[in-house]
Amino acid sequence: MFDSLSDRLTGALKDLRGKGRLSDADIDRTAREIRLALLEADVSLPVVRAFIARIKERAKGAEVSQALNPAQQVVKIVNEELVGILGGETRRVQFAKNPPTVIMLAGLQGAGKTTLAGKLGHWLKQQGHTPLLVACDLQRPGAVSQLQIVGERAGVPVFAPDPGTSIGQTGDLGTVSHGDPVAVARAGVAEARDHHYDVVVIDTAGRLGIDEELMGQASDIREATQPDEVLFVVDAMIGQDAVATAEAFQSGVGFTGVVLTKLDGDARGGAALSVREVTGQPIMFASSGEKLEDFDVFHPDRMASRILGMGDVLSLIEQAEQHWDAQQAEAAAQKISQGELTLEDFLEQMQMLRRMGPIGNILGMLPGANQMKDALSQVDDKQLDRVQAIIRGMTPAERDNPKIINASRRLRIANGSGVTVSEVNQLVDRFFEARKMMAQMSGRMGLGGGSRKTN
Numbered sequence: 001m002f003d004s005l006s007d008r009l010t011g012a013l014k015d016l017r018g019k020g021r022l023s024d025a026d027i028d029r030t031a032r033e034i035r036l037a038l039l040e041a042d043v044s045l046p047v048v049r050a051f052i053a054r055i056k057e058r059a060k061g062a063e064v065s066q067a068l069n070p071a072q073q074v075v076k077i078v079n080e081e082l083v084g085i086l087g088g089e090t091r092r093v094q095f096a097k098n099p100p101t102v103i104m105l106a107g108l109q110g111a112g113k114t115t116l117a118g119k120l121g122h123w124l125k126q127q128g129h130t131p132l133l134v135a136c137d138l139q140r141p142g143a144v145s146q147l148q149i150v151g152e153r154a155g156v157p158v159f160a161p162d163p164g165t166s167i168g169q170t171g172d173l174g175t176v177s178h179g180d181p182v183a184v185a186r187a188g189v190a191e192a193r194d195h196h197y198d199v200v201v202i203d204t205a206g207r208l209g210i211d212e213e214l215m216g217q218a219s220d221i222r223e224a225t226q227p228d229e230v231l232f233v234v235d236a237m238i239g240q241d242a243v244a245t246a247e248a249f250q251s252g253v254g255f256t257g258v259v260l261t262k263l264d265g266d267a268r269g270g271a272a273l274s275v276r277e278v279t280g281q282p283i284m285f286a287s288s289g290e291k292l293e294d295f296d297v298f299h300p301d302r303m304a305s306r307i308l309g310m311g312d313v314l315s316l317i318e319q320a321e322q323h324w325d326a327q328q329a330e331a332a333a334q335k336i337s338q339g340e341l342t343l344e345d346f347l348e349q350m351q352m353l354r355r356m357g358p359i360g361n362i363l364g365m366l367p368g369a370n371q372m373k374d375a376l377s378q379v380d381d382k383q384l385d386r387v388q389a390i391i392r393g394m395t396p397a398e399r400d401n402p403k404i405i406n407a408s409r410r411l412r413i414a415n416g417s418g419v420t421v422s423e424v425n426q427l428v429d430r431f432f433e434a435r436k437m438m439a440q441m442s443g444r445m446g447l448g449g450g451s452r453k454t455n
């Protein structure tokens with residue numbers, strides 16, 4: 001995601017390092033490189049112009065800091081301005097005081113609305129909500145059943161018209177015909193109200209291009225359901241076109257937030273960096289894959305530091321908080337400092353780490369990860385699977401004290417876990433080395449709990 005932009009920006013800023021003072025010429029040169037990097041990433045020209053003007057003004061201005069050297073100051077300014085164009089504060093969903101909260105999705109066909117509906121449903125459920133998905137894309141063949149499939153995967157019910165019949169909502173609602181998306185939307189909201197679903201996600205039809213009928217239908221659904229949020233869903237890979245599409249949807253339907261999809265693709269980042277500035281509406285979510293989990297709230301500050309190669313440390317911390325067992329980690333830290341870590345502890349730590357997601361993703365969030373891309377791509381989950389299998393093949397006593405594992409046991413463990421004896425040997429040797437090193441390091445850094453000396 002944003003790899004080439006990130007590389008260019010980091011490169012532009014790296015040249016400033018080590019300079020005691022920055023001349024205006026230095027700043028101009030850096031600004032020029034940043035400008036090229038942004039244009040290459042497909043950021044829209046007016047946004048680039050405004051961005052560069054602000055950077056130059058601030059970098060040349062009197063923002064003198066004692067704490068930072070000149071290069072760090074420029075990085076700080078670029079970071080702050082990036083956060084600014086990405087929207088500043090994280091914008092959260094506005095939930096209605098009187099449920100159900102209605103969230104309507106709008107965007108071109110193929111933008112990822114139906115996929116997003118499933119992801120949103122999954123995410124809302126995780127947050128303790130009881131969502132209902134409503135299938136109002138009655139145009140694209142298969143869209144209704146696609147929503148039913150993603151709904152099932154997410155464990156979220158879907159309200160949809162029965163194909164070929166009316167959906168048969170009677171009473172106050174009257175009968176809703178199969179072909180009328182506005183009526184389906186209205187009936188879906190009523191269904192949520194009657195059955196105490198607290199959030200309704202309405203999937204609407206898109207077209208390959210912008211057209212009046214599409215806009216008319218989306219506005220009618222908006223009018224009929226009075227959504228609390230209208231999310232404009234846009235494929236980040238369409239680059240410059242994202243801006244024109246966003247503008248058309250804003251004037252045709254209006255929206256309260258943006259969702260960027262397909263950030264996992266070869267996106268150059270232009271959409272992310274332009275849409276907010278051009279429409280004034282915040283990016284609220286980012287989608288980065290086809291799986292339900294490839295989705296998150298959009299945090300401008302984290303995205304900016306990611307683009308600048310500072311790593312997404314905050315996201316990592318948040319994920320760690322979700323999956324980390326603090327007591328277990330503290331107990332392990334104690335043992336590390338005393339050189340008493342066992343393979344059993346190591347296995348537990350590794351399992352905790354892996355609950356946070358694929359190892360490459362986790363490592364990719366670390367600062368400097370951008371520069372270590374090649375090395376990181378070598379770290380794979382399969383390798384870790386093998387390590388876990390080897391440890392699992394050991395008896396508790398062996399995990400406690402791997403020294404007791406003799407040659408015949410090593411062979412048994414290797415056979416049992418489908419690896420070679422030399423892999424078992426390597427693991428045991430490395431474990432001893434690592435344990436020694438970690439104990440030394442934590443001693444030096446004063447880790448491992450206990451009271452610290454203050455003298």
Ligand code: GDP
Binds near residue numbers: 109110114116206265
């Ligand atoms: P809709 O027409 O707006 O409802 O779009 P769909 O939800 O059907 O998505 C269009 C295609 O894009 C499908 O093949 C999805 O699997 C794919 N897709 C959606 N979101 C993402 C994403 O974040 N990353 C990737 N790689 N593919 C996505």
